[in-house]
Amino acid sequence: MSTTRDGLLSAAAAAFDRHGYVRATIDDVCDLAGVTKGALYGHFSSKKALAVAVLDRQAQEWTRTRERLQRAHRSPLQVLVDLGYAVNQDRAVAQRLLFQAPICDDVADRQIAQWTSTVRDLLRTAGYRGELRDGVDVDACADAVVAALVGVHLMSMAVEDPDGVARQVARLWRTWLPSLARPEVCAALRVEPPRRRP
Numbered sequence: 001m002s003t004t005r006d007g008l009l010s011a012a013a014a015a016f017d018r019h020g021y022v023r024a025t026i027d028d029v030c031d032l033a034g035v036t037k038g039a040l041y042g043h044f045s046s047k048k049a050l051a052v053a054v055l056d057r058q059a060q061e062w063t064r065t066r067e068r069l070q071r072a073h074r075s076p077l078q079v080l081v082d083l084g085y086a087v088n089q090d091r092a093v094a095q096r097l098l099f100q101a102p103i104c105d106d107v108a109d110r111q112i113a114q115w116t117s118t119v120r121d122l123l124r125t126a127g128y129r130g131e132l133r134d135g136v137d138v139d140a141c142a143d144a145v146v147a148a149l150v151g152v153h154l155m156s157m158a159v160e161d162p163d164g165v166a167r168q169v170a171r172l173w174r175t176w177l178p179s180l181a182r183p184e185v186c187a188a189l190r191v192e193p194p195r196r197r198p
Contacts, residue, residue: 076125084169085193131185166193
């Protein structure tokens with residue numbers, strides 16, 4: 001990725017966070033990035049294209065985070081737990097953009113499908129490894145886990161409590177994991193946020 005394009009994406013994320021998608025302007029992004037409009041339009045055809053690229057970058061980062069966590073943990077359920085906490089400032093900005101900008105609805109559908117597929121894959125792997133309770137409906141659980149995690153983040157945006165996300169995610173895992181994981185597996189999982197964010 002070119003330095004200019006990467007800088008534009010970071011500037012766009014900051015502008016969308018500060019002003020919201022609707023009020024943020026191309027001038028705001030250019031000012032933050034220290035580039036001309038011509039430089040911006042050399043990489044992005046519109047504000048919507050810029051917003052979609054911010055969201056796509058977030059999705060790529062989430063995939064890299066999953067890969068890193070899979071190298072660090074043997075248990076796919078621990079990977080799943082830690083993915084629930086994988087929200088740094090750039091990701092939080094992208095999530096607000098994803099859920100607040102109707103112009104990005106098509107991207108929201110695609111990203112939620114990606115998240116659901118990731119959760120389903122991790123749950124299936126956990127099932128193959130004997131970590132899940134008998135009779136767990138993996139597809140239904142994947143949908144429900146994603147809906148719950150999205151709900152936690154939307155609620156934190158609604159009440160403007162970004163620090164409450166980790167507390168609510170921990171509560172979610174303490175509620176869900178006993179119904180998903182075998183007792184001995186559940187007892188070995190860390191449900192609190194990792195000391196170092198993934």
